[in-house]
Amino acid sequence: MTEHGIRRWVAGLCAVLLLSGCGTGFYQTEGEDAVSGSAMMEVAQVQETDATPAGLEDHAVRQLTAGADGEPLLVTTDAQAIPHAYRRENGEWQEQDNTAIAAWIQENQVYNRKYYYDTTGSWWAVIQNGNSIVQILPDGQAREVVLPEDVAPGKYVAIYGFADRGDGLVCFAANQTEEKEGPDPGGVWFLVDGETGQVTQTFSVDYGTDYRPVFYQGDLIIYDYVATTLKEYDSETGQLVQEVPIERPDTLPAAAAMTEDGIYHYFVGSTGLYRRPLNGDFTQTVTDDILLNCMSSNFEAMGLYVEADGAYLIAGNEDGKMKLYRLSIQEGEATAAETTLTVWAMESTPMLQIAAQRYQSLHPDVELNIVTGRDTAEDSVSEQDILRQLNTELLSGEGPDCLILDGLPVQSYIQQSMLQNLDGLVTESEFYSNILNGYAGEDGLYTVPAFFEAPVFATVQTEGAPASLEELAQLFESGACTAGSWKEIFQAVYPAVANRIFPNGESLDEAALTEFLEQTNRMVQSAGIAQESMPMASGTSNLMVTSELPTSRFALQDGVTTAAIFRMTGISQAVSLLTQREDVTLSPLLDGTAEGQFLLGIRAGTENLPQAQDFVRMMLEDEQIQQSNVYGGMAVHRDMELQALQQTIQDGYTQEERDTFAMNPLEYPWDELAEKYTGLVNPAAAGTLQTIVYEQAVQVYGGQITPDQAVEEVKAQANLYLQEQA
Numbered sequence: 144m145t146e147h148g149i150r151r152w153v154a155g156l157c158a159v160l161l162l163s164g165c166g167t168g169f170y171q172t173e174g175e176d177a178v179s180g181s182a183m184m185e186v187a188q189v190q191e192t193d194a195t196p197a198g199l200e201d202h203a204v205r206q207l208t209a210g211a212d213g214e215p216l217l218v219t220t221d222a223q224a225i226p227h228a229y230r231r232e233n234g235e236w237q238e239q240d241n242t243a244i245a246a247w248i249q250e251n252q253v254y255n256r257k258y259y260y261d262t263t264g265s266w267w268a269v270i271q272n273g274n275s276i277v278q279i280l281p282d283g284q285a286r287e288v289v290l291p292e293d294v295a296p297g298k299y300v301a302i303y304g305f306a307d308r309g310d311g312l313v314c315f316a317a318n319q320t321e322e323k324e325g326p327d328p329g330g331v332w333f334l335v336d337g338e339t340g341q342v343t344q345t346f347s348v349d350y351g352t353d354y355r356p357v358f359y360q361g362d363l364i365i366y367d368y369v370a371t372t373l374k375e376y377d378s379e380t381g382q383l384v385q386e387v388p389i390e391r392p393d394t395l396p397a398a399a400a401m402t403e404d405g406i407y408h409y410f411v412g413s414t415g416l417y418r419r420p421l422n423g424d425f426t427q428t429v430t431d432d433i434l435l436n437c438m439s440s441n442f443e444a445m446g447l448y449v450e451a452d453g454a455y456l457i458a459g460n461e462d463g464k465m466k467l468y469r470l471s472i473q474e475g476e477a478t479a480a481e482t483t484l485t486v487w488a489m490e491s492t493p494m495l496q497i498a499a500q501r502y503q504s505l506h507p508d509v510e511l512n513i514v515t516g517r518d519t520a521e522d523s524v525s526e527q528d529i530l531r532q533l534n535t536e537l538l539s540g541e542g543p544d545c546l547i548l549d550g551l552p553v554q555s556y557i558q559q560s561m562l563q564n565l566d567g568l569v570t571e572s573e574f575y576s577n578i579l580n581g582y583a584g585e586d587g588l589y590t591v592p593a594f595f596e597a598p599v600f601a602t603v604q605t606e607g608a609p610a611s612l613e614e615l616a617q618l619f620e621s622g623a624c625t626a627g628s629w630k631e632i633f634q635a636v637y638p639a640v641a642n643r644i645f646p647n648g649e650s651l652d653e654a655a656l657t658e659f660l661e662q663t664n665r666m667v668q669s670a671g672i673a674q675e676s677m678p679m680a681s682g683t684s685n686l687m688v689t690s691e692l693p694t695s696r697f698a699l700q701d702g703v704t705t706a707a708i709f710r711m712t713g714i715s716q717a718v719s720l721l722t723q724r725e726d727v728t729l730s731p732l733l734d735g736t737a738e739g740q741f742l743l744g745i746r747a748g749t750e751n752l753p754q755a756q757d758f759v760r761m762m763l764e765d766e767q768i769q770q771s772n773v774y775g776g777m778a779v780h781r782d783m784e785l786q787a788l789q790q791t792i793q794d795g796y797t798q799e800e801r802d803t804f805a806m807n808p809l810e811y812p813w814d815e816l817a818e819k820y821t822g823l824v825n826p827a828a829a830g831t832l833q834t835i836v837y838e839q840a841v842q843v844y845g846g847q848i849t850p851d852q853a854v855e856e857v858k859a860q861a862n863l864y865l866q867e868q869a
Contacts, residue, residue, distance in 0.1 A: 207446025207458035210262035487543035550830020581823030592739030594776025648827025
């Protein structure tokens with residue numbers, strides 16, 4: 144596996160750009176963001192040109208940003224790993240003197256990728272596996288930066304992103320314990336005086352900080368990718384000045400620039416280029432064009448610079464070679480939105496944000512209005528109150544045009560004629576019909592999933608998959624079957640039997656729940672799995688937190704561990720199994736029910752039926768939407784998931800690694816596997832009911848309560864919930 148491995152496919156969707164510069168920008172929506180829509184829409188005209196400087200085609204980009212003087216600064220390394228710096232003067236890139244750094248490298252035989260150049264003419268090199276910094280002055284003198292005491296001895300220290308502040312640098316050191324286990328100790332930001340090479344200021348940050356700082360007008364701006372917020376710190380005191388939420392956590396902002404109307408952070412992904420005002424209320428779209436080379440999965444972005452005329456220079460590496468693209472964006476004519484389409488969801492998710500941006504770009508004549516029942520999963524408003532208000536609107540023939548129905552009482556809505564029939568909306572042959580029509584009733588289809596997650600039984604034995612919970616527990620007790628954690632056992636087995644536990648999503652079958660708890664407890668105890676360190680998140684949408692590649696821990700061997708269970712959120716998850724053995728067989732687990740994700744419905748009687756149908760079709764058929772949901776669920780569209788797998792193999796493995804595969808994952812009969820699933824988990828049995836069961840199950844697994852006690856508690860909570868839904 145390469146250094147980036149499977150994550151590299153995700154990185155293609157979340158290319159991070161480092162930027163600091165001046166200029167004016169253009170964004171697609173004026174007055175409101177693309178997520179909430181606007182009455183006046185402007186369509187950008189984008190021209191992309193290859194601006195790679197002549198003679199640098201064999202170089203690799205290491206840095207593109209603006210120096211403290213605001214001029215663009217480009218740093219590359221040549222085929223011999225020697226760094227070069229270029230500044231643009233009078234429209235031409237002029238190479239800066241690299242004699243000192245080249246001599247230092249050759250003298251010390253230090254070759255790496257982390258070189259930085261500042262506006263004073265100093266070079267900075269990170270050495271010793273990222274544990275220390277050396278400043279090489281223009282006269283050739285080299286001096287090591289003494290790390291701050293906050294960088295604790297006895298820990299692994301990794302030096303990351305630099306930002307030029309005119310009289311020195313701002314740097315980040317990430318601490319890790321030697322055992323690399325337990326809570327992440329976070330890291331330390333520190334400022335280095337360019338005149339003395341001494342650290343002048345430090346302050347600590349929590350785990351989750353992105354390693355690309357921006358030093359702007361005396362303040363430090365960083366991105367917290369766990370909280371998905373921009374954080375602005377006073378560099379003199381280390382105090383937090385403000386924290387700004389980011390509506391698009393699928394892309395990582397990493398830069399700031401002053402424009403005529405404010406300070407902006409820019410960020411980019413495969414869905415487009417965006418900017419977030421530091422002092423504003425929403426993210427703005429600059430452009431979204433999946434066909435741009437600088438947004439393809441083959442392009443690793445390393446930096447961005449905003450020019451005075453509003454154009455963007457985006458530098459990166461394509462197959463290890465430098466590419467510099469220039470995006471020229473011309474303002475289009477403003478047009479009034481003719482229709483307002485309202486989409487309702489219990490809470491906002493990254494996928495919902497991507498969908499909103501994409502729909503708005505495809506339909507600029509429609510104002511898209513996203514309404515969420517609560518702002519976050521921690522919102523104090525109860526789910527019952529939210530649904531009561533929604534139900535009142537639907538019963539009155541009003542309310543949203545489209546609904547995201549995950550965890551909602553879909554059967555009740557259908558029985559009360561609240562949802563529009565979706566029969567014939569898409570060409571069924573292009574989809575896994577058993578999944579697409581998984582919620583169909585006698586009188587038609589009223590909700591469709593855009594994605595699904597599938598409980599899988601993997602084995603290298605010739606025997607078939609276990610037919611019952613009892614047989615599965617016996618496999619665990621014999622040591623023949625494995626899973627990685629309590630959570631993975633629960634999230635694989637629950638959807639495979641959920642429709643037994645909550646028949647029709649309307650009542651609790653106590654006997655089925657008792658069997659589920661007893662048998663999964665046998666699996667947990669026999670596997671010797673330690674207590675979970677993280678509880679399951681609350682909420683109603685996409686509750687299960689699936690490890691990215693659980694199968695990477697499984698080594699199926701004859702006579703030892705011959706089987707494994709896991710919840711497959713993308714067929715790329717199974718790559719590590721299929722590349723180990725050519726005789727691996729994947730089968731649906733137990734009842735063969737999968738769990739639908741991002742369930743789409745249209746309100747019956749909506750006046751905006753064509754626009755609502757366009758939204759549903761986009762979710763099912765649009766390649767950009769599907770590619771943005773890597774590991775968030777498998778595509779119901781037959782071709783989309785295979786395209787993602789092909790890209791995963793291409794980007795995540797070298798040719799040498801592919802040559803060692805026991806079998807080609809692309810040749811596995813994926814369609815045959817998907818078509819074996821017999822149906823979908825009732826939406827009501829997912830969401831809140833699933834959370835109720837999980838919270839009691841983990842207490843059973845930990846020995847705090849018995850299965851019978853858990854059943855009584857689930858019964859009390861579930862009955863109350865079901866009564867309120869009714």
